[in-house]
Amino acid sequence: xxxVAPSPPKDRLLTSGAHLMAERGFDGxxxxxxxxxxxxxxxxxxHYFGTKQGLLDAxxxxxxxxxxxxxxxxxxxxxxxxxEFLSIIELLxxxxxxxxxxxxxxxxxxxREQADxxxxxxxxxxVAAFLEQAKARGYVRGEVDTxxxxxxxxxxxxNQVQFAPWIQRVYGTDxxxxxxxxxxxxxxxxxxxLNGIAS
Amino acid sequence: xxxVAPSPPKDRLLTSGAHLMAERGFDGxxxxxxxxxxxxxxxxxxHYFGTKQGLLDAxxxxxxxxxxxxxxxxxxxxxxxxxEFLSIIELLxxxxxxxxxxxxxxxxxxxREQADxxxxxxxxxxVAAFLEQAKARGYVRGEVDTxxxxxxxxxxxxNQVQFAPWIQRVYGTDxxxxxxxxxxxxxxxxxxxLNGIAS
Numbered sequence: 001x002x003x004v005a006p007s008p009p010k011d012r013l014l015t016s017g018a019h020l021m022a023e024r025g026f027d028g029x030x031x032x033x034x035x036x037x038x039x040x041x042x043x044x045x046x047h048y049f050g051t052k053q054g055l056l057d058a059x060x061x062x063x064x065x066x067x068x069x070x071x072x073x074x075x076x077x078x079x080x081x082x083x084e085f086l087s088i089i090e091l092l093x094x095x096x097x098x099x100x101x102x103x104x105x106x107x108x109x110x111x112r113e114q115a116d117x118x119x120x121x122x123x124x125x126x127v128a129a130f131l132e133q134a135k136a137r138g139y140v141r142g143e144v145d146t147x148x149x150x151x152x153x154x155x156x157x158x159n160q161v162q163f164a165p166w167i168q169r170v171y172g173t174d175x176x177x178x179x180x181x182x183x184x185x186x187x188x189x190x191x192x193x194l195n196g197i198a199s
Numbered sequence: 200x201x202x203v204a205p206s207p208p209k210d211r212l213l214t215s216g217a218h219l220m221a222e223r224g225f226d227g228x229x230x231x232x233x234x235x236x237x238x239x240x241x242x243x244x245x246h247y248f249g250t251k252q253g254l255l256d257a258x259x260x261x262x263x264x265x266x267x268x269x270x271x272x273x274x275x276x277x278x279x280x281x282x283e284f285l286s287i288i289e290l291l292x293x294x295x296x297x298x299x300x301x302x303x304x305x306x307x308x309x310x311r312e313q314a315d316x317x318x319x320x321x322x323x324x325x326v327a328a329f330l331e332q333a334k335a336r337g338y339v340r341g342e343v344d345t346x347x348x349x350x351x352x353x354x355x356x357x358n359q360v361q362f363a364p365w366i367q368r369v370y371g372t373d374x375x376x377x378x379x380x381x382x383x384x385x386x387x388x389x390x391x392x393l394n395g396i397a398s
Contacts, residue, residue, distance in 0.1 A: 025224065086397065114365050121369055131396070141398050145387035149396060152388075155354040166313050170320055188344035189351075196395030197330070197348060198285065199340050 010048045012038040014062060015105075017045075017055045022108035026056055060115045063106045067099040068119035075130040085139040086194065092127075093153060093193075094186050100161045101176055111162060124150040149193075156189055209247045211237040213261060214304075216244075216254045221307035225255055259314045262305045266298040267318035274329040284338045285393065291326075292352060292392075293385050299360045300375055310361060323349040348392075355388055 007015075016037035020029040031045045031052050038044070049055040074092050079085035100107055110117060124147075131146040140146070160167070160175050168174045173181050206214075215236035219228040230244045230251050237243070248254040273291050278284035299306055309316060323346075330345040339345070359366070363375045372380050 027227075082398075114362065116365070116369065138398055140396050141394065143390055143394070144396050145390070148384075148387045148391060151355065151359070152351070152391060155358045156350065159354045159357065160350070163313065166315070170315065185347075188347045191342055191344070192347060192351060192392070192395070194395045194397040195340065195342070196391070196393045197339050197343050198393040199281075199337055 009040045018105040022105040064117040064119040068123040082139045217304040221304040263316040263318040267322040281338045
């Protein structure tokens with residue numbers, strides 16, 4: 001058996017910081033508690049991030065990169081057919097959902113502190129531009145307000161991931177750990193988003 | 200000039216409780232502070248609600264009634280045409296948005312404490328049944344998963360109202376106090392929800 005190397009103290013501080021701040025809020029947790037949870041000495045937050053605020057900023061930056069910057073690359077390619085356009089939209093929705101699930105603690109901190117992930121406005125602009133381009137090619141209805149669409153995406157995903165424990169308690173469905181339900185949830189949502197509810 | 204009678208202490212406690220808990224969380228505020236903010240003596244939370252938890256329950260109940268029970272009545276009437284169905288959906292969306300804006304502090308408490316408003320599952324069932332009925336009459340596409348639609352409604356509205364200060368800071372639009380933007384926002388969202396984005 002080979003030993004797994006422990007993750008570096010900086011990463012452990014990011015993980016512990018996100019976890020504790022998601023639970024108790026920025027003001028509800030001390031630097032000392034974060035260091036204890038991460039198994040580092042008490043001056044490590046100071047060493048890597050300067051202050052507790054610096055650690056929060058680093059957590060928000062991580063969210064920015066992982067959740068917005070990476071899915072954005074999916075839109076780099078210009079779709080050549082309506083089918084290709086639709087599959088990019090599907091992939092974008094699913095990838096964003098996966099990223100929110102994977103970085104759930106970090107997301108909870110961003111929501112709780114109403115932080116400004118730097119990449120979010122870029123992501124929103126990028127999606128709007130991608131949809132405008134698709135509209136010019138006739139893949140998107142002319143009436144669609146393309147600035148609104150990221151809202152539909154992110155609101156659905158954010159709330160489903162944020163309220164997952166509540167949804168499971170009340171409805172019994174488990175988006176976080178049931179891949180079958182996750183697949184069905186994506187399909188139903190994409191169907192409504194792409195085709196609307198009216199006959 | 201006639202004098203306006205001050206609101207009863209029970210209402211003032213509900214308002215102050217919602218306001219302070221929305222800002223600092225249930226654990227971040229004391230009964231004494233709530234009474235001071237409401238201008239009542241220190242035993243009034245005990246008198247009307249038993250405990251701080253009792254006050255929170257009353258705040259959540261208020262949200263339940265005002266935000267879910269009242270808009271639900273719109274669906275009591277069975278629509279006789281697709282046009283009538285569409286205008287009920289529009290009215291339901293707009294009424295729910297208005298209720299969330301009017302009760303924003305209470306809503307923030309419900310979200311922050313992940314409380315269970317009793318009327319929410321009823322509201323969700325009611326909307327799903329209303330849409331199933333409309334599907335049987337041919338007003339709703341057969342493929343629509345009607346259980347998902349309340350999610351679209353509430354996620355859009357909840358996040359737009361919850362993050363209104365952030366949205367205003369980043370995008371300059373003000374849903375809470377600009378009726379023109381609110382109207383445009385409703386129209387764009389209903390267009391996507393009813394007709395989808397694909398051409």
